[in-house]
Amino acid sequence: MTNDKEIVIASGNQNKIREFTEMLAPLGFQVKSTADFTELPAIAETGTSFEENATIKAQTVxxxxxxxxxxxxxxxxxxxxxxxxxxxxxxxxxxxxxxANNRKLLQRLQHSDDRNAYFHTSLVVMKPTGEKLHVTGIVSGEILTAPRGQNGFGYDPLFYVPALNKTLAELTDAEKNQISHRGRALEKLQQVLMDWW
Incomplete structure (x- = not known):
């Protein structure tokens, strides 16, 4: 497969870009990010759902x-x-x-017995013509009372996956990609992207 398919990731988050690149490169995509371009318009995430915000970002870029x-x-x-x-x-x-986000979450949950939680990802791929592809991914778990693990980012150290007896921050990148919300959404995307493209 030739490397003529260029796709831009609408993110400056190096962790996300790395995850997306690991998944898309084997499909023959040349992956760039918004960090590779100057003079992009500001993106106002004014949506009321994950899908709306992802669509705004994809459409703008x-x-x-x-x-x-x-x-x-x-x-x-x-x-x-x-x-x-x-x-x-x-x-x-x-x-x-x-x-600060993790501290606020722990504080909000300090009197709660129900610590169930899930990570949700909405992925939107958009062509300049406005054609849109949308997939989602979810991983369920629980919020711990203290962080565990050094890998990952965001809420990963607090997000415990009972089936693995680990937090997302205790997993390797490869392990996390297999079960993460983003990994699951990307898996769905891999199955439909080439036909849609």
Whole structure:
């Protein structure tokens, strides 16, 4: 397969870009990120759902660059606290401050016996023509009372997966890709992307 399929990841998050590249490169995609371009318009994530925010990101960048764009919107959903942090996961306690976000989550859950949670990912691929592909992925688990593990980012050290007896931050990248919400969404995407493309 030739490497003539270019796709841009609408993210500056190096962790996400690495995960996406690991999954898309074997399909023959040349992966770039918004960090590779200057003068991109600002993206206002004004959606009320993960899918809406991912669509806004993909659409904005696809129209600006005139190439297909992959965007995701992901977050942690904790039903016991009204689905928080949800679409505000990255800026729950401030802008992309993982430690502050984790502290706020623990504080919100300190009196709750129900610590069930899940990570949700919406992936949207959009062509400059407006053609859109949307898939989702979910991984269920529980929120611990203290962080565990050194890998991962965001809420990974608090997110415990009972089936593995580990937090997401205790998994290798390969292990996490196999079970993570983003990994599951990308797996679905891999199955349908080539036909859609």
């Amino acid at each position: 696809a129209q600006a660059l005139q190439v297909p764009v992959l965007a995701d919107d992901s977050g942690l959903v904790v039903p016991a606290i009204n689905g928080e942090p949800g679409i505000y996961s990255a800026r729950y306690a401030g802008d992309h401050d993982d430690d």
